[in-house]
Amino acid sequence: MGIYRFKLPDIGEGVVEAEITSWHVKLGDTVEEDQPLADAMTDKATIELTSPVDGVIKTIACEEGDMLAVGADLVVLEIEGDGEDDDAEETEAAEAPTPKPAPLENKSTATPPPVPTAPRRTSDKVQASPAVRKRADAMNIDLADVPHAGARIEHSDLDAFLLSEREDAKLTSTQSAPAAPPEKPAAAKAESHLAEGETRIKVIGLRRVIAQRMQEAKRHIPHFTYVEEIDVTALEAFRARTNEKSADNKPKLTVLPLIIRALAETLKDWPQFNALYQDEAGYVSRFEDINLGIATQTDQGLIVPVLKRAQTLSMWQMANEIARLAEAARTNTLSTEDLKGATTTLTSLGPLGGIVTTPVINRPEVAIFGPNKIRKTLALEDGEIVERKVMNFSISCDHRVIDGYDAAAMMAELRARLEDPARIFLL
Template sequence: MGTHVIKMPDIGEGIAEVELSQWHVKVGDLVVEDQVLADVMTDKAMVDIPSPVHGKVIALGGQPGEVMAVGSVLISIEVEGAGNLKESAAPAPVKATPEAPKVETVDESKPAAVPRPAAVCQGPMVAREADERPLASPAVRKHALDLGIQLRLVRGSGPAGRVLHEDLEAYLAQGQANASAPVAAAYAQRNDEEQIQVIGMRRKIAQRMQDATQRAAHFSYVEEIDVTAIEELRAHLNDKHGASRGKLTLLPFLVRALVVALRDFPQMNARYDDEAQVITRLGAVHVGVATQSDVGLMVPVVRHAEARSLWDSAAEISRLASAARNGKASRDELSGSTITLTSLGALGGIVSTPVLNLPEVAIVGVNKIVERPMVVKGQVVIRKMMNLSSSFDHRVVDGMDAALFIQAIRGLIEQPATLFVE
């Protein structure tokens, strides 16, 4: 038997150190070539580190949350034969979950994501040690808590045995949880505590949010918009072309409104380098679309929105959102935005105060659509209304300009034909 020692690979882009976010193996595990060993977090993305060999894990080089230098020992694997006793770098890492809040066009020249081997499900219940923490996203943990399920008893079918929502449903369906458990749990006394280490994606989100609020002089502006006409147009286009071109949501219309409004307000489509004291206005409109995933907020970028049709924008938004939620968005797909659009859809509330995606100077927040009685030409009618809650960097954007910019978007949305008048 021999030992194959794998060093932390060079991720590229001049990165000298990375944060070890999560191990997918432990000492004693048997691994196969291309199996994902660990996730590491750079300033730009979460990256999968695959194994270059078959063998048995005999030593781990760090703990989750630890910052490791490129070239340091990541893991040691026992292999058959003499093995590769010389320390080697892991094979090319695979981008997994990118940076937040910067939630991704696909570069076909880059390696595709390596699929993680799924756990073989041999029934809904699995024995774990009482102190063993099963792999699961925060959303799955909350779902299990709401259902009164002990997560350690559920066999995970996801990568590295991760427990998924469907595993919880399978557990219930096979009679391993009492149907009355949610009710019983709601009235039972609770004294348990859970400490969650802020590492990986959550640490990056916290750092970026803190940095944005400390460095930029945020101010917000809220405007009410009548979206009845554009919703009627959207429904008409979906009825006529939805089957052949795909369904349209409101987002591609908002992207189009941004593109048109920015022609008169180029100062909003800009980045501010506060250290160099330089504002860079850009002709290209690269719209970041904030997307929520199990690991946190990500901002994939619809590049050159100014050159896209409604359906082209819709398809790209859908593709990028799916890639971000599935952890498949590339680093390039999550960087380079010039202005950001953020929406929580039906959960968007009435008003919000979005945080700027530095170094951008403007973010447009979309709130939920509600039907309300409105006075139109002296008559009370039911209209579909929506607020835009937007934030700006007051260091470089004046309040009057911000108000005029949002009013321009309002005019375009309320008179949707003007979106397409050149």
């Protein structure tokens, strides 16, 4: 019998760590080659990690929700025949003990390791894999500073170096700070114990990413929301006639492609809404193409695939592409390209849309559009009471770059197009 160490692979695109969002195996399981082991989530995508060999799971790297460095052991398997040479690893461990690395913090909250005050020495002659070099560069670590016992620096050496730096920083802080107050009695820690009937659910994966992004958006962006009521009676009649006359091979139109078409025409005159505010760099980027994020609810949470160059698409092209993106989001088959490049976002709950929403902007975008559900109402028209179909339409804006007057004026133009469908198609 031998040992095979399956390490978290280099996912590329500058990724140095990933969150293990779910395990498909447990200790002692017998697995076959290509059998799914775990799902790993980065800032760019979620990938399924499969076993490269047949074997039995002997160790698992971490719990669900923990961060794991590229190149670190994901699982260790016991396999038939000769495995890796563990003797060399044990010798190396004896010469340079490396404590079990703590899971790496999330990038958005992690404190980078201290930068050496001495002039940086070149690390060109230090032997290390491209993944190790990329990870060290991302954390501003000079490989020449990293102790290692083997012929080249491994991820475990980086982990040990980071851990020692943190311990040194903690020791320095302890020596310079006043003595800590005595620990509180156990009764004061009652909040850490489960209350009767309490269930705790760890916030991991997509839910964690959503939480972080929403928190960043609300912390950085001064939101304001403007709501316009739109009479969509004519629009709904136009949609019904179009669906009656459409070919059998075309999808039935929902109201969404019509809204997007009207929005694309309107934003030609209002480019400040189709923009990104790079606040830390101090500039706003405006775009000719409307790459519209379509917020889509899935079992894993809210995903925002991107409808590319929406202003160039016909209603049918939009309907087909929206259906493709929605299905890919629900089945977790979106490509990285499907998720990149949004310049503004539309979020809609369809029939569940409520009367009014106040959507949160997807930073660094400056606006997010939120059509609400269509409802019937009675209106007075030429002295007669008539039934109309109306929809409230919300827009949340970044008040640093968009004024309330501009939001109201832009929404008035959008309302005019939606209330007179012919204007949607007039250039």
